[in-house]
Amino acid sequence: DAKTTQPPSMDCAEGRAANLPCNHSTISGNEYVYWYRQIHSQGPQYIIHGLKNNETNEMASLIITEDRKSSTLILPHATLRDTAVYYCIVRVGNNDMRFGAGTRLTVKP
């Protein structure tokens, strides 16, 4: 079973920030939080990952709460091409990643 909980869907206006929440209340101290997204008919695309500290790259920012029980992925200026299913994943082990159902983000003009 996935160790994360995400809302099934969200809408965002084009040009605005998209804030995607994820709960992972049972996360262990050495488990990373990963975010991927999947655009229709494509394979999942890596976005960002973090352990304790907030992270930022060219695609997004990841905010992890101090107790590490939840996190938020921020797309600062959403575009129509950001419409996708976003997966929040806690790495269970060295090998497989446990994807849940994800959040379907729809960016609207």
Added chain:
Amino acid sequence: GAGVSQSPRYKVAKRGQDVALRCDPISGHVSLFWYQQALGQGPEFLTYFQNEAQLDKSGLPSDRFFAERPEGSVSTLKIQRTQQEDSAVYLCASSLGASKETQYFGPGTRLLVL
């Protein structure tokens, strides 16, 4: 550089046929993973290779599913005597190292069993 590639992109099989799905990982990547994604669901882990060694096959749903990576690069996922419930997208991912490295996914092979 080149990413993970998979072939064929689409495969239609009659129930009972055997199919073989190919994955070309990113050059130099040690780890290779196969996932199965049913319609409307997230990907589910099938199996994992480190070089040519299959270290985890706990996600393979039945003994009809077989994966190999004989030379530690290209991998093939074979499904024998396909059933309708095998219809899904089969995703391959690779990562550079052997421990909690970021996985990069291919576009997937969409299998439809009639």
